[in-house]
Amino acid sequence: MAQAPVVAIVGRPNVGKSTLFNRLVGKRLALVDDRPGVTRDRREGDADLLGVPFRIVDTAGFESDDPQTLPGRMRAQTEAAVAQADAAIFMIDARAGVTPLDETVAQWLRGSDTPIVLVCNKAEGRAAEPGIMESFALGLGDPIALSAEHGEGMGDLFTALLPYIDREDFEEEPEDEDDPDRILKLAIVGRPNAGKSTLVNQFLQEERMITGPEAGITRDSIAVDWMWPSPEGRFRPVRLIDTAGLRKKAKVEDKLEKLSASDTMRAVDFAEVVVLLLDATRGLEAQDLRIADHVLQEGRALVIALNKWDVAEGQSALFNGVKGALEEGLSQVKGVPLIAVSAATGKGLDQLLGAAFETRDAWSRRVSTGVLNRWFEKAVEKNPPPAPGGKRIKLRFITQAKTRPPGFVLFGTRVDELPMSYQRYLINGIRKELGFGAVPVRLTLRAPKNPFEGRKTSE
Incomplete structure (x- = not known):
C-alpha cells in the first residue's frame, strides 16, 4: 500500500499556519495563540480537501537565527519537513504584506x-x-488568496494542490482492532525535561523532535508513525506521540502552558498505551504519581520507564525504591511494568517496546463467559461475599462487556451493598488469574429487575 502524499505548511511566525492545519484536519489539533513562535516541532495530521486524503505537516515559524539557538533548531525541523514533502504551502500574511523575512523564506x-x-x-x-x-514579486507563481480562519479560498487551494496529492494508488484502510499487527498508539508523558523528545529521537534514529537544555521545549503533542524492528525480527508499526511536560497544576499560570497540558491529556485519551517517563536523577515525585493516576483513571494501559539510567547513582537501591513507592502510590493497580532505560544511549528501549505491546494485548484481552464464570464460582466459593445486617448478598454470574479497557458486569441481588473491598478482591483476581495483568479493569454491578416492582398490591 502506497503512503499518503505529504504537504508541509511553511512561513514566518504568526501568519496562520496552525489555523490552516486545524481546518484541513477538521480538528483543533495544533495550538493557536496570538503570540508568535507557538509551534516548535513538526506536527502531522490526516487531512482531507474536497474528498482527497493526504498528510499535512504544520511547521515552526521560519526565523533566521543561529542554528544552535532554539529558533535555529526549529528552523532545521522546518527545512527537513519541506525536503520530505510532496509539496509545500508557503504562507504569508496578506494584511502585513511581504516582509524581509518572507523574502528570505x-x-x-x-x-x-x-x-x-x-x-x-x-x-x-x-x-x-x-x-x-x-506577493507576485516573490517569484513563486500566482498567489492563492484565502482565509484559514473563515474557510474562504479552500477551493482554489484544492486546485493548486491536486496535482501533488491526487494518487490513485493510495487508499485509506479501516483499522482492525483484532489485528495483532495493527499500529500501537503509544503516548510518552512525564514532567518537563524527563527526556521524552530525546526518547522519541532515539527510537526513530533521527533528530525528529527539538531537544535541548531548555525546559518546556515541546508544546504540541506530536505523533510520528514508525516501524519498530523487534528482536524477533518482525517490523511492528508504532505511532509515537511526544507530549508537553506536565507540571503541578498550581505552578501553571501561563495560558499557553495550560493549552499544552490540555493537549497532553487529549493525547493520553487517544493512546492505547502510555509510557510515563521518570527522571532517574530525581527519582519518583508526587507529580509522577498524579500523572500515573490520571492515565489509569482514563482507562489507558500504563508502562513506567526510568530514564537517564546511564547517569543514575545507586541503581539497585534506586530501582527498588521507585518500585516500592509505585506499589504503594498506585494501590489500585499492582505490578505496573517498570523498565530502566536511557534515551541518550538506547539502553532498554527494546524491552520498553516489548512491555508496551504485551500490556496492550492484556488491555485488549477478551475472556469467554464460560471461562470467566468457572473462575468466578471458585473465587466466590473461596471467599463468599459478606452478609450486611445478616442478609446474604447473592452473586449470580459475571460477563465481560467490553475491552480496551476491560469491563465486566456482575449480576446478583443486593449488589448495591457489596463492599469496595470485595469488589477489589474480584478485580485483583481477574487481573492475576485471567491474564489481564496491570491494566485498569472496570467492574459494574447489576441487580435483576423485580418483576413485581411497580405493581399495585391487592387489598
Whole structure:
C-alpha cells in the first residue's frame, strides 16, 4: 500500500499556519495563540480537501537565527519537513504584506526541489489587496488568496494542490482492532525535561523532535508513525506521540502552558498505551504519581520507564525504591511494568517496546463467559461475599462487556451493598488469574429487575 502524499505548511511566525492545519484536519489539533513562535516541532495530521486524503505537516515559524539557538533548531525541523514533502504551502500574511523575512523564506524555497504553492492568508477584505499584489514579486507563481480562519479560498487551494496529492494508488484502510499487527498508539508523558523528545529521537534514529537544555521545549503533542524492528525480527508499526511536560497544576499560570497540558491529556485519551517517563536523577515525585493516576483513571494501559539510567547513582537501591513507592502510590493497580532505560544511549528501549505491546494485548484481552464464570464460582466459593445486617448478598454470574479497557458486569441481588473491598478482591483476581495483568479493569454491578416492582398490591 502506497503512503499518503505529504504537504508541509511553511512561513514566518504568526501568519496562520496552525489555523490552516486545524481546518484541513477538521480538528483543533495544533495550538493557536496570538503570540508568535507557538509551534516548535513538526506536527502531522490526516487531512482531507474536497474528498482527497493526504498528510499535512504544520511547521515552526521560519526565523533566521543561529542554528544552535532554539529558533535555529526549529528552523532545521522546518527545512527537513519541506525536503520530505510532496509539496509545500508557503504562507504569508496578506494584511502585513511581504516582509524581509518572507523574502528570505521565498529565496530558500526557490532553491528547493519541492513544489511550492504560494498562499496569502487573512485575505478577507480590501485591506489585503496590496499584500496580495506584492506577493507576485516573490517569484513563486500566482498567489492563492484565502482565509484559514473563515474557510474562504479552500477551493482554489484544492486546485493548486491536486496535482501533488491526487494518487490513485493510495487508499485509506479501516483499522482492525483484532489485528495483532495493527499500529500501537503509544503516548510518552512525564514532567518537563524527563527526556521524552530525546526518547522519541532515539527510537526513530533521527533528530525528529527539538531537544535541548531548555525546559518546556515541546508544546504540541506530536505523533510520528514508525516501524519498530523487534528482536524477533518482525517490523511492528508504532505511532509515537511526544507530549508537553506536565507540571503541578498550581505552578501553571501561563495560558499557553495550560493549552499544552490540555493537549497532553487529549493525547493520553487517544493512546492505547502510555509510557510515563521518570527522571532517574530525581527519582519518583508526587507529580509522577498524579500523572500515573490520571492515565489509569482514563482507562489507558500504563508502562513506567526510568530514564537517564546511564547517569543514575545507586541503581539497585534506586530501582527498588521507585518500585516500592509505585506499589504503594498506585494501590489500585499492582505490578505496573517498570523498565530502566536511557534515551541518550538506547539502553532498554527494546524491552520498553516489548512491555508496551504485551500490556496492550492484556488491555485488549477478551475472556469467554464460560471461562470467566468457572473462575468466578471458585473465587466466590473461596471467599463468599459478606452478609450486611445478616442478609446474604447473592452473586449470580459475571460477563465481560467490553475491552480496551476491560469491563465486566456482575449480576446478583443486593449488589448495591457489596463492599469496595470485595469488589477489589474480584478485580485483583481477574487481573492475576485471567491474564489481564496491570491494566485498569472496570467492574459494574447489576441487580435483576423485580418483576413485581411497580405493581399495585391487592387489598
